[in-house]
Amino acid sequence: MKDALVTIEGLNVSYRGSGRTAHILDGADITIGRGQSVGLVGESGSGKSTVAFAMLGLLADDAEVSADRAVFDGRETTFATQEMAALRGADISMIFQDPMTALNPMFTVGTQLVDIQRRRFPRESRRKLWARAQTMLADVGMQDAAARMRRYPHEFSGGMRQRVMIAMALLVEPKLLIADEPTTALDATIEAQVVEVLHRLRQRTAASMLIVSHSMGLIAELCDSVIVMYAGTVVESGPVRDVLHHPRHPYTRALLACEVDPYAAFHPSQDLATIPGNVPDPARRPEGCIFAGRCPSRHDRCSDKPPRRPADSGQVYSCWLEAA
Ligand SMILES: Nc1ncnc2c1ncn2[C@@H]1O[C@H](COP(=O)(O)OP(=O)(O)OP(=O)(O)O)[C@@H](O)[C@H]1O
Ligand SMILES: [Mg+2]
Known part of the structure; x- marks a missing residue:
């Protein structure tokens, strides 16, 4: 090709x-x-x-x-x-079959969505990365994304966790x-x-x-x-x-x-x-x-x-x- x-x-x-x-x-x-x-x-x-x-x-x-x-x-x-x-x-980023294998139960979804972007945008402020994560979460169909950012993975249903995973995979803008x-x-x-x-x-x-x-x-x-x-x-x-x-x-x-x-x-x-x-x-x-x-x-x-x-x-x- x-x-x-x-x-x-x-x-x-x-x-x-x-x-x-x-x-x-x-x-x-x-x-x-x-x-x-x-x-x-x-x-x-x-x-x-x-x-x-x-x-x-x-x-x-x-x-x-x-x-x-x-x-x-x-x-x-x-x-x-x-x-x-x-x-x-x-x-290269990955969406796993079981989102719990990729999400850390100890941190809020927002924190994890910010941290994942660090390598890609090392100099960006936390505020900006948080906003970017929230927008992405809303984009993948998460209702009430602002409040959801402050929640922990166990507070999400399987389908919602999979949306978090998709947002996470996309935030690094992989090829x-x-x-x-x-x-x-x-x-x-x-x-x-x-x-x-x-x-x-x-x-x-x-x-x-x-x-x-x-x-x-x-x-x-x-x-x-x-x-x-x-x-x-x-x-x-x-x-x-x-x-x-x-x-x-x-x-x-x-x-x-x-x-x-x-x-x-x-x-x-x-x-x-x-x-x-x-x-x-x-x-x-x-x-x-x-x-x-x-x-x-x-x-x-x-x-x-x-x-x-x-x-x-x-x-x-x-x-x-x-x-x-
Ligand atoms: N660490 C390992 N050591 C030896 N064999 C392994 C190892 N990991 C996987 N295999 C073998 O590799 C083969 C292919 O496994 P793989 O998980 O890639 O299949 P798959 O197509 O993804 O199957 P599934 O649809 O069930 O997910 C299987 O026979 C499995 O037993
Ligand atoms: Mg397999």
């Missing part, structure tokens, strides 16, 4: 542990254009959070991370934890905002409200976004393009509408067929209701196509690693079958 904010080629993450090495990410390619919103979708355990955490330098100490090539905002990076951690909080399952901890009504906030934010902010979710519906609502991961490998990527309406990889088709959510109208009719079998053990990854063991279309070629095929739509998928 010509004007990419993030280009990562061949991202590998493994854990050596005591037994066999577990390969969690195996050559994942991630590209995020400037101002673009990219969804990362896949079953539980496919490595979505691992991608997000690697980009934030937040993986466990025993994680071994490498990439063939990684460029963030025009600068090559080695993906070393310290290097990525240096970007966190200034260039990239990563949201890992931003709505899974919320009930359906609140989820809809948070999606609405994220939706508005998309139109307003110049930041690029990476939205991690196992819901294709959420990604359709919020993203321009989507990356579909299976067992630590990107099996398909492309413009979100094309992937939804014309999935090329058998795994993407299976994933869409399994999706049960209010966006069901998006889904093409499929004969697969569930995906039989399990995700392969990361310590015993099969040779060849990673999805072959569960694929309804597998054939002899699949014992070799499939090529990455580009399609006219901008989709890229890794499969031996030429998708119709």
